[in-house]
Amino acid sequence: MGPQSAQTPSHTGGASETTPPAFSTATTDTTLSETLITLRKRKRILLVFVLLGLIYGIYRAETQPRIYEAFGRIQVRSGSSNEFRVSAVPGMASDSGQRMLTEVAILQSDSLMLSVAREMDLANNPDFLGGNAPSTRASIDDPDVRQRTIHQLLGGLRIAQVQKTELIRISFQSLSPKLASDIVNKIISAYIQRSYETRFSSSQKVSTWLSGQLDDLKQQVQASQEQMLDVQRRLGILGFDPNHSQITASLEQLSTASNDAHIVRIMAESRYRMLSGMDPNTIEGSLEASGAAPSQLNALRAQLATARATLAQMESDLGPNHPQAKAQKAQIAALSTEINTEQQRLVLQAKENFLAARTNQEETAAALEKEKSDAYKLRDDLVEYTIRQREFESSRHLYESLLERLRTAGIEAGLESLEIDVVDPALLPATPTLKPKSTVVLTYLFMGLVAGVMLSFLLESLDTGLRSVAEVESIIELPSLAIIPRFRRSTAEVPGQSTTARNIISLAQPKSQFAEAFRSLRTALLLSSAGHPPKYILLTSATPSEGKTTASTNLATILAQGDARVLLIDADLRRPTVHQRFGLTSKIGLSTLLAGATTLEAAIQKIPEVPNLDVLVSGPMPPFPTEMLSSEAMRQLLDHAGEIYTHIVIDSPPVLSVTDAVLLARQADAVVLVIRHGKSNKHVVRRARDLLLRSGAPVTGILLNAVDVSSPDYYGYYGYSGYSSAGADAETWQSRTDSRSTGDSGEVKR
Known part of the structure; x- marks a missing residue:
């Protein structure tokens, strides 16, 4: 394809490498200025509702009833x-x-x-x-x-x-x-x-x-009183005072006696066990230590000791067989017998004392238990007596209270009124009550204004059309290359004016806003890629009738007004209109060229008004347009045209209608998505953008077409409407293109 092959990456399978990065905008918040823009856009609705509120308010103010x-x-x-x-x-x-x-x-x-x-x-x-x-x-x-x-x-x-x-x-x-x-x-x-x-x-x-309750309470009081009297009779006393009861005093005395008997028994048992188990020779000492009554045991033992001493003296002096010695031995035996008898008597006496103390303790404890049983029974009777007495007092108090309230109920019934x-009291009003007319009118005027504002924002939220640059960029996420204002062609024909001059607005009115907008588009496209301007430029849209043919014919004309040679190809083989805009014949064109019936040089047609512009019309409608556009012949045609022309502008069918635009977009250097102001649906346009991006097409940006520049959304975009550039001639444009200047009087604001 020559030196231009490097500029057509789509032809070498590298179209996705030049695809611009995803564009996004951060201006999504609703601001006061956007609110004012919405209200200005819907000013007719506001005026209608305000007028209706005013008229209805005047009507209500004049016809309000005399109340x-x-x-x-x-x-x-x-x-x-x-x-x-x-x-x-x-x-x-x-x-x-x-x-x-x-x-x-x-x-x-x-x-x-x-x-x-x-x-x-x-x-x-x-x-x-x-x-x-x-x-x-x-x-x-x-x-x-x-x-x-x-x-x-x-x-x-x-x-x-x-x-x-x-x-x-x-x-x-x-x-x-x-x-x-x-x-x-x-x-x-x-x-x-x-x-x-x-x-x-x-x-x-x-x-x-209360009367019914009093009868029941009266019976309860009588029953409680009878039960209390029965308990008093069972106790045998009236006005029983438990603090001075004889049973209580006896219980205290028996408890003391029981304790004393228990102590005596313990001491007697201790003395008995001590005497019965100890050495007989030490019994007398133990009795003295325990404080018991003195006995003859010590005296007998003293006599026995004296007798034994005397016996020993006699036996030494008189001999053991002396009668006095024998008599002394008999005395000693008698004393020993008496001592043993006394010891046994003491032990027996201690045992008897122990048994007596134990018997006394048992009898005292039995008497105490019996007294306790009587006291417990008395306590139960006293508790029952107390309960019956309290029931009687409570029932009597409640009965007396309700009886008193019953007497006051009749008095209260007469006092409540x-x-x-x-x-x-209400008197006849002298004058009617009328609202001020100004208040009524202002109220309904304000209600009409509020209703208009609410309806305006409701319609704005339901509107799926794309109407502003900020909205388009935020939804489509692609930069806007230019804004084409709405232009109405005059129906009056100028004598001697050609079809091209009449249909191509940039030729008919080169100093108009319309022509300046396409110069802005030209600048944006030529500066969209770094290093070299795009050669193959494809214009398409999401749906039909969005103005892509108008955009492609005027863009090609603007590009051709310099030294650059431009070829405009009508690739819409189903509904071609480019030949009608230039007043050309459609007998030979793209379809015949792809079919091999003619050559490029024979198929192109010159435009006398724009010497550097050639047009390749669609030609006769073929039976299989998609197959022809995706054929090898189409690729060779573009390669051949790229060697001859500086720029090739391709007018393609809508993206969502047929697949022709998607196939051609892969072979382009720059793809422009045309969106018609107020007509294009945001969901449809987003779908078309996704198809192009998924196919690897280098989508450069969007072109917002047929914009009402007097709309509040675009106030300030064409503030230079009173000023039009007269210096956008071929020489100036060519010099700016060669120097890659970034300034252009009609460059779109992003």
Whole structure:
């Protein structure tokens, strides 16, 4: 393909390498300026709703009915019956604020309204019904009539508590001043009557209930008293005092005696066991140590010792067989026998004392247990007596209390009606109550404005069209290359003007905003790739009728106004329109060239108005357009054209309609997605962008077409409308292109 092959990476399978990075915008927050832009965009809706609110407000101000309002005041106070009030639980009286709210709710109750409507026959009152008397007499007992009458009565009624007081203000609005005052007075009267009847009935119910309770309590008091007397009889005393009971004193004495007997038994047992188990020679010493009564044992032992000493002297002096010695031995034997007898007597005496002490302890403990049993039985009787006495006192106290309250219930029933006082009865109002006309008009004017604003933002949220650069960039995530303003061609034909000059606006009006916008597009495209401007430029759209043919013809014309040679190819083989814009024949074109019936040089057509612009029209419609555009012949055609021309602009079919644009986009250096302002759907455009990016097409950016530059969204974009560049001639443009300048008077703001 020559030296240009490096500039067509799509031809070598590298189209994805030149794909620009994903573009995103951070301007997504709703700001005050965006809100004002939305309101300016929907200014017609705002004006319509404001005008409707103004007209309706004037109508309501002029036709508002002459309504009379009568009011009265009543005082709802605690009353003198509070000190006699029957209250099941003392201290449970309701708070004053809650009580007043309750009374206000009672004044608005359906039952009270029904009684007022029934007594005043409001269902058949023409003044109450707005001057329209029923043809047949209506009955308030009819559910529909009752509901309608009560609803209408509550609609004109206003009841409110006067703050920080016990006063309630009752007012009613009606077309008749007399009816308004009569209804207020009747409501007050019915409320007082209801209050008296309700409280009297309540007190009567309490009295009836108390009378039944008193009969039961009286029987309980009598039964409790009889049970208490039975216990007193069983105790055998009246007015029993447990602090001075004989049984209690005996119990204390027996307890002391039992303790003493226990100690004596322990001491006797200890003495017995000591004497029975010790050495007989030491018994006398143990008795003295224990403090027992002295015995003859020591004296006998002294005599025995003396006798033995005497015997020893005699035996040494007289001999053992001397009669005196033998007599002394007999005396010693007698003393030994007497000592043994005395020892046995002491042990036997200790044992007898021990047995006696033990018997005494046992008998004393038995007596104590018996006394305790009697005391326990007495305690049980005393407990039962106390319980019966308390039951009797409680029943008697409750009976006396209820009897006293029963006597006060009748008095309270007569005092309750005094709690409600009429402070101000309702009088006939002198003048009707009318709202200021200015207030009515301003109210409905404001309501119309609010409704218009709400509808404007609702329509804005439901609008799926792409209408602003910021919205397009944030949703499509691609940069905007240029904004093409809406242009209406004049239907009047200028004599001698060619078809090209008439259809190509950039030729017909080179100093217009339309032409300047395409110069901005030209600048953006030529500076979109670093190192070299794009050679193959493809323009497509998501759906038909978005202006891609207009964009491609005008872009090719602007590119050809310099020294660059430009070829415009109409690749829309299904609905071609390029030849119509230039007034060319379509007998020979792209289809015949791809079919091999002609050559490129024979198929191209010159444009006299733009010498550097050649056009390759679509030619006859082929049976298989997609196969022809994806063929090897198409690739060779583009390679051959790239060697001849500086730029090749391709007008392709819509992306979502057929696959032709996706196939051609892979062979382009720059793909421009044309979006028609207010027509393109954001979801459809996003789908087209995704198809192009997934196919590896080098999507350079978007072109927003047919923009109303007077719209608030684009205020300031074409602020230079009074100034048009006259220096965008071929020489100046060529010099700027060669120097790769980044400045252009029509460059789009990103």
